[in-house]
Amino acid sequence: MAINRFMRATLKALSYPEILDKKNGYRLQRTMVNAAHPHVLRPFYKIWDHEVWAGDHNIPVRVFSPDLNGTFPVLLFFHGGGWVTGNIDSYDKVCTNMARLTRHIVVSVDYQLAPEYKFPAAPEDCYLVARELFLHSDLFGITPDQITLIGDSAGGNLAAVVSLMARDRGEFLPERQILLYPATNNDHTENSPFESVRTNGKGYLLTSKRMVDYMALYRSSDEDLQNPYYAPLLSKDLSRQPRTLIITAEYDPLRDEGEAYGQKLADFGNAVEIHRIHDALHGFMSLSPGFKHVKKAYRYINHFLAEQPTDFGEVISETEEAKAELTEQSDKEVNSLEK
Numbered sequence: 165m166a167i168n169r170f171m172r173a174t175l176k177a178l179s180y181p182e183i184l185d186k187k188n189g190y191r192l193q194r195t196m197v198n199a200a201h202p203h204v205l206r207p208f209y210k211i212w213d214h215e216v217w218a219g220d221h222n223i224p225v226r227v228f229s230p231d232l233n234g235t236f237p238v239l240l241f242f243h244g245g246g247w248v249t250g251n252i253d254s255y256d257k258v259c260t261n262m263a264r265l266t267r268h269i270v271v272s273v274d275y276q277l278a279p280e281y282k283f284p285a286a287p288e289d290c291y292l293v294a295r296e297l298f299l300h301s302d303l304f305g306i307t308p309d310q311i312t313l314i315g316d317s318a319g320g321n322l323a324a325v326v327s328l329m330a331r332d333r334g335e336f337l338p339e340r341q342i343l344l345y346p347a348t349n350n351d352h353t354e355n356s357p358f359e360s361v362r363t364n365g366k367g368y369l370l371t372s373k374r375m376v377d378y379m380a381l382y383r384s385s386d387e388d389l390q391n392p393y394y395a396p397l398l399s400k401d402l403s404r405q406p407r408t409l410i411i412t413a414e415y416d417p418l419r420d421e422g423e424a425y426g427q428k429l430a431d432f433g434n435a436v437e438i439h440r441i442h443d444a445l446h447g448f449m450s451l452s453p454g455f456k457h458v459k460k461a462y463r464y465i466n467h468f469l470a471e472q473p474t475d476f477g478e479v480i481s482e483t484e485e486a487k488a489e490l491t492e493q494s495d496k497e498v499n500s501l502e503k
Contacts, residue, residue, distance in 0.1 A: 211260070216293050223289050224274035226252040228263040237310040237469070239268045239342075240297055242290050242326075244317030244447070246378030247278045258316075261453050265462050266469060268312075269304060271297060275322070278382040286318075286382075287325045287393055291333075294326050298336035312340040312469065313406070316449055317370075317418070318378070320346025324396040324425065331404050341406045342465060345413050345446055348425040350395035352376050358420035368415040370446040375417060397425050402432040409437045409468040411461050413444035439464050 211229070215222040230236060239262065243255040252259075252274040263270040275289035298308045315323035320343040327341050352361050352375035365372030383394060392399035410426040412419045419440065426438040441448065444457040451458050 216296050218289060218292050223293055224252060225293060226272045228259045228270040230263040230267050235305040236267060236269045237306060238297065238304055239266065239270045239312050239314045240294055241270050241272045242275065242315035242319035242322040243272065244319045247286050247318045247382040248378050258450055265453060266466060282384040283382050283388050283394055287322055287329065290322045290326050291329045294330065295335055308336060309339050311338065312342060313338050314342040316344035317447065318347055320344050321348060321396065324348065325393045327406050328392060328396060328399060338406045342409045342468065343422065344411050344449055345416050345418050346410065346422045346425065347375070347418050348395060348397040349421040350379065350389045350398065352417060358424065360420040361417045364415050364417045364419065368445055370417060372417045397421060397428065402429050402434065405429055405434045407435040409464065411464060412440045413446050413448055414440055414442050415444065416446040418446060437468060
């Protein structure tokens with residue numbers, strides 16, 4: 165379905181305002197994000213807060229359980245927001261729905277934000293929480309192979325980076341990761357090698373200019389631009405990475421770089437699924453689970469979580485046959501969970 169002129173005008177009006185003053189504009193953006201996503205406790209789901217000690221600071225985490233009783237696998241979630249905005253409160257609804265629709269415990273990480281805490285503060289926080297969870301998974305009554313990394317946008321970047329750090333440091337190794345419209349590259353200017361930065365860089369909520377501003381606030385120096393922990397697509401070695409699901413949005417400046425990261429993972433012999441959600445915009449997972457784009461994404465997520473590992477190097481495309489089979493298999497499950 166093409167986006168008509170009225171929809172384009174509406175999207176342009178709603179598109180994230182540019183950060184004219186990088187030193188102070190992000191504060192207003194944080195306030196807007198937090199006001200738009202207040203923390204609301206859901207009484208029918210177990211939610212509790214915890215902290216992970218990181219030496220000189222504590223890292224808050226929030227745990228969402230899909231039920232008051234029982235043992236469940238874990239999704240370790242890193243929120244989006246350009247490494248500058250967002251927190252566990254603003255993602256409360258997303259995580260509550262995620263726990264309910266996947267029947268997983270969701271552990272959401274409140275990592276340190278830029279520009280007060282620049283790169284590599286965020287990935288180091290996320291890594292420390294992941295290490296704590298993987299090395300002490302018995303606290304949830306599970307084994308490490310029942311933990312999946314997941315993140316959206318900048319959080320997708322952080323999930324990918326934690327997997328690279330885990331391989332490089334050798335303390336644990338995730339078996340699965342889910343990257344939702346992830347930021348993987350270091351260039352969102354007109355010089356970007358990816359066409360989606362230009363075709364979707366204006367008027368579709370997230371703008372390429374906003375990404376440039378976010379990454380400028382995030383990095384400590386220009387040397388970070390070539391660091392694979394800053395932009396994982398630049399990694400020269402993507403071997404021994406987890407089985408990966410990548411979901412992108414059609415009208416998203418980050419679309420092509422997310423799919424390119426999936427292809428590069430596959431080139432290094434990893435098992436990868438890549439699915440593009442047609443007509444979707446960046447950040448669509450924050451919508452109600454009743455929206456078709458969110459429903460489709462959860463079909464892919466639940467199918468991925470339930471499926472046995474595929475052959476290494478395989479990139480699964482979204483064929484009509486696969487879509488029909490997946491829809492028939494998952495519609496009843498997703499719809500029943502929404503009630």
